[in-house]
Amino acid sequence: MFKAGRFTFAVFGVLFLAATSQAKSAAEAQQKQSFVRLDRVTASRPTSNGIEVRSGTAIMQVTALRDDVVRVRVGPAGQLPEDASWAVLPSSRTSTVSVTLESSSNAVGFKTAKLHVAIRKDPFGISITDLAGHVIVEDLPGRPIEYHGASFRVYMKSPADEHYFGLGDKPGPLDRRNEAFTDWNTDAFGWQESTDPIYKSVPYFITFRKGVAAGIFLDNTWRASFDFNKEYRDGYSFGSEGGPLDLYILYGPEPKTVVETWAWLTGTTPMPPLWSFGYQQSRYSYYPEAEVRRIADRLRSERIPADVIWLDIDYQLKNRPFTVDPERFPHFDQMIKDLRAEHIRTVVITDLHIADLPNAGYKPYDEGIAGDHFVKNPDGSMYVGVVWPGKSVFPDFTRKASREWWGTLYSDFVSKGIAGFWNDMNEPAIFLVPSKTMPDDVQHRIDAPGDS
DSSP: OOSSSOOOOOTTTTTTOOOSOOOOOHHHHHHTTOEEEOOSOOEEEEETTEEEEEETTEEEEEEEEETTEEEEEEETTSSOOOSOOSSSOHHHHTOOOOOEEEEOSSEEEEEOSSEEEEEETTTTEEEEEETTOOEEEEBOTTOOOEEETTEEEEEEEOOTTOEEEEOSSOOSOSSOTTEEEEEOOOOOTTOOTTOOSOSOOOOEEEEEETTEEEEEEEOOOSOEEEEESSSOTTEEEEEESSSOEEEEEEEOSSHHHHHHHHHHHHOOOOOOOGGGGSEEEOOSOOOSHHHHHHHHHHHHHTTOOEEEEEEOGGGSGGGOTTOOOTTTOTTHHHHHHHHHHTTOEEEEEEESOEEOOTTTTOHHHHHHHHTTOBOBOTTSSBOOEEETTEEEEOBOTTSHHHHHHHHHTTHHHHHHTOOEEEEESTTTOOBSSTTSSOOTTOBOOOOSTTOO
16 A cells, blocks of 8 residues: 555455456357346256256356355356355365255255255246245345346345445445445555545455344455445345356354354464564654664663564665665664564565566566566566556466465565564555556466466
């Protein structure tokens, strides 16, 4: 994010990577001009843990991963989207539970130990209820799932007493009802209550009605939007301009249970070190070295139980990541040791770009070029944007080899005794452009099977 007392963590910058560009298959290119509406069931068949239905050219698969977790996948052209995810654990995504098929003249579906899933035949619609009859999700009458080319939208009924919470980095009221939002990682310096989007994209929210909670997760990295009762008073909707319609519904009924299930789906946070729970001193910015030492001495002389001092980009040489300014911090290594002797850890910032410095002996750039680790323009040239060091290049975190290489860049700091890293500017933030981020056509090369 842009500098001004910046102390915000973009912790989902890589996990929920804004899809500035995705490679589109021939099928996606063909469907750009098409309109598809799931208006009635034309065929159906059971699967080992759910049901698969067709509506004209479209296919929908609804499966139970657990008795309280349902996954919905839709493909408009007769083929389901790739079974892959940047967010959901492989063990959770492929989990399965036995179901009991349920059907009638009007609907097909199944039952788990906790939920009923019904797909209405004509007009097409889906509803999920618990065994007590509480509606978890139900389609909005008259608004079936629609595809306009590669984009899609899902409409759900919204009772007047249902409330919505979540979506991660969003200003405004805690209850999202009567609000609308866009998901697109954005460097939103100076954001206000009405600013949207901002830094992180977390397409997950919790519904709550009459003591019953459920989680809704749209597993999609493209630009997405969420509308809670703005377009339709009695409905909410969500969709994306591209990518997969891959949806997870997590049943509570308690909110706590939904959160626990979300952790099962996407993974738990590693236990942080004990020192990270203490008081941490940070601002933009502490320099030179003498000022950092003065702050540490003051904390100790005033008997303030501080555990950490954070260093912003001013410790770097000309704002270049993975460097130290030898004039401002002439004894950087010794300073880290001296702070640690006073039981103060040091956390340093690392912006997720690399200064564009060919033939300058700048190791991160030279290694990145040698390993072909930076994102490119559509013509194959390297994308260059202006950030803190000036002209900069950007790692392609969609490539496993590039992620592994990036990790090696921290080893020197770790050997010096640095305790942690503040990863910033990873929206990715770009200066001097209205969008504050990369152009949509910058190429990320997803090179691992199942990583789309």
